[in-house]
Amino acid sequence: MEEALCPKIGIEFQSEDKAYNFYNRYGLVVGFSVRKDYLNKDKDSVVTSRRYTCCKEGFKRRYEGDVKPKRTRGETKTGCEAKMRIILNRETMKYQVRDLVIEHNHTLHISECAHMMRSQRKVSIFQGAQAEIANDAGISLKQSHELMGKEAGGLGNIDYTHDDLKRYLRTKRERGLKYDETGAMLRYFEEQKLENPSFFHAEQLDCEEQITNIFWADASMLMDYTYFGDVVTFDTTYKTNKEYRPLGVFVGFNQFRQLVIFGATLLYDETIESFKWVFGTFVEAVCGKHPKTIFTNQDVAMAAAISTVMPLTYHGLCNFHIRVNFLKHLGNYYKDDSNLPYKFVECMYEIEDKNEFIMAWDAMLKEHKFETNEWLRGIYAY
Numbered sequence: 001m002e003e004a005l006c007p008k009i010g011i012e013f014q015s016e017d018k019a020y021n022f023y024n025r026y027g028l029v030v031g032f033s034v035r036k037d038y039l040n041k042d043k044d045s046v047v048t049s050r051r052y053t054c055c056k057e058g059f060k061r062r063y064e065g066d067v068k069p070k071r072t073r074g075e076t077k078t079g080c081e082a083k084m085r086i087i088l089n090r091e092t093m094k095y096q097v098r099d100l101v102i103e104h105n106h107t108l109h110i111s112e113c114a115h116m117m118r119s120q121r122k123v124s125i126f127q128g129a130q131a132e133i134a135n136d137a138g139i140s141l142k143q144s145h146e147l148m149g150k151e152a153g154g155l156g157n158i159d160y161t162h163d164d165l166k167r168y169l170r171t172k173r174e175r176g177l178k179y180d181e182t183g184a185m186l187r188y189f190e191e192q193k194l195e196n197p198s199f200f201h202a203e204q205l206d207c208e209e210q211i212t213n214i215f216w217a218d219a220s221m222l223m224d225y226t227y228f229g230d231v232v233t234f235d236t237t238y239k240t241n242k243e244y245r246p247l248g249v250f251v252g253f254n255q256f257r258q259l260v261i262f263g264a265t266l267l268y269d270e271t272i273e274s275f276k277w278v279f280g281t282f283v284e285a286v287c288g289k290h291p292k293t294i295f296t297n298q299d300v301a302m303a304a305a306i307s308t309v310m311p312l313t314y315h316g317l318c319n320f321h322i323r324v325n326f327l328k329h330l331g332n333y334y335k336d337d338s339n340l341p342y343k344f345v346e347c348m349y350e351i352e353d354k355n356e357f358i359m360a361w362d363a364m365l366k367e368h369k370f371e372t373n374e375w376l377r378g379i380y381a382y
Contacts, residue, residue, distance in 0.1 A: 005029055007084050007102070012094040016047050019086050019095050023052045024119050031108030032056070032082065033117035049087045051099075055118060056080040056106050078106045121160045123168040131165055141166055182211055189216060198222060200285040204268075204277050212268035215281045225262040225286050228252050232262060232291040233318060234302075236270060246270055250282060262286070275305030283309065297321035298378065317379055319348065329375045340368050 005026055013019040020036065027034045033055035040049045056078045085099035109117055123131070127148060134144040145162045149155035160168075192199040198219035206212050217225075229252060236246040246269070250262040263285060265278050283290060293314045296302050298321060306315050326344060343364040351357045361380060365371050 007097060007100055009097055009100050012089070012092065012096045013086065014094060016050055016086070016095060019050070019084075019097075020052060023084050027054075027117070028114050028120055031110065031114050031117075032080075032104060033109075034119040037083070047088065049085065050095075051083055051085040054080040054082040054104060056104075057083070080105050115159055116156075116161070121164050123160050123164055127158075127160070127165075128168050131169060135169060141169070185214070192218060200263075202281045202284075206268075213265065213274055213277050215263060215265040215278060215285070217263035217282075217285050221260075221262050222286060224252070224254065224260040225250075225289070228254050228260055229262060229286065229289065230292045231295070232293070233295040235297060235318065235321075236267065248278060270299065270301055272301045272304045275302050276309055279305055279309040298325060322348070322379060325375065325379075338368070340364070343367075 007023060007026055013022065016039075020034070024034045035053050035055045035057065037051040037053045037057070039047055039051075042048050056076065057080050059077050059079055060075055081101050082104045083099065083101050084097060086095040087098045088094075089096050114120065130148065131141075131144050134147070135141070139147075142162065145165055146155070149158055152158045186203075189199070189201040193201070196219045199216075200218075200222065201214070201216040203211050203215075204213040231252055233251050234248060235251075236248040246267040248265040248267055250264070252260055252262060254260050263282055265281075267274050267278065290310050290313050293316060294306060294310065295316045295318045296306070297318055303315060306313065326341075330340065330344075343360070347357060347360050347364065351360055365373070365376065370376050
């Protein structure tokens with residue numbers, strides 16, 4: 001390796017970005033992916049220090065609490081201590097390497113595939129523009145990715161994955177609600193509030209003061225919740241709108257079993273923190289009246305947020321999502337003339353007595369040897 005590519009204590013960089021690019025280029029040659037770790041800023045928001053580490057630094061966080069993850073992933077972190085730390089020299093206003101560890105405790109990537117490491121993958125401006133044009137023309141993300149791969153002579157010749165392209169489009173559109181779109185929405189909210197002061201809306205801003213999560217409910221929605229809000233269903237469409245934002249709706253039934261809406265939200269993402277904000281804002285909108293029961297899908301983040309914001313509300317699973325997830329997890333039993341689908345439907349809809357249900361449920365699990373099936377145990381355990 002050329003000496004100029006090797007990091008050393010005391011070398012200086014004009015900017016934080018140049019320091020990262022240098023260390024990332026070194027990672028490409030050596031065979032490890034770089035991760036941006038902690039940073040410190042002064043009162044003027046100038047970065048005073050930063051640490052870059054190997055992507056295998058630390059260890060995987062162990063499961064804690066009552067909410068089980070949907071799936072467990074293989075161990076990827078090894079506690080590698082390789083790092084480079086830079087500190088701003090106030091005299092020269094340059095960033096200087098003050099701490100450096102070059103030894104790794106894991107196998108490094110070979111040069112032939114090093115370009116596909118996380119820190120090396122990047123969607124160029126041209127490739128991003130192609131993806132946006134394809135998306136606007138109705139071409140799926142998968143087809144767009146495969147097309148770019150064919151143009152480059154194979155997917156291995158492009159420096160990003162399908163997920164990278166998905167993240168690029170999501171960040172480009174979701175995080176960048178255009179000013180005129182945001183302004184139009186806020187103007188609409190204000191107009192509604194002028195017409196009826198009971199109209200409720202709230203927006204959450206990120207550290208860059210860009211809108212992330214949005215919630216709104218008009219007067220009729222809030223009035224319906226007063227009468228019919230004991231049981232609520234909350235669900236999110238999976239980013240089916242052009243901005244890739246999950247749309248969440250709080251719904252219920254009136255005395256005529258007609259669908260009524262209690263509130264709606266546009267989410268930045270489907271994380272615990274976002275759901276905490278949404279559920280907390282919903283409770284604020286309805287003057288602190290918690291629903292007695294709320295039905296959702298089996299989203300782990302949603303369940304964790306509900307247990308925090310609405311600890312006294314019973315959290316149930318929506319029948320529709322249970323059926324969908326049954327097909328997803330156990331759909332192959334339809335092909336083998338198994339009676340499992342019929343037993344499952346019987347437990348869901350035909351048995352009302354609790355003891356009878358437990359007996360039928362246990363018999364179904366034993367007959368099909370599903371006593372340890374994580375999904376079935378996850379939807380009902382006693």
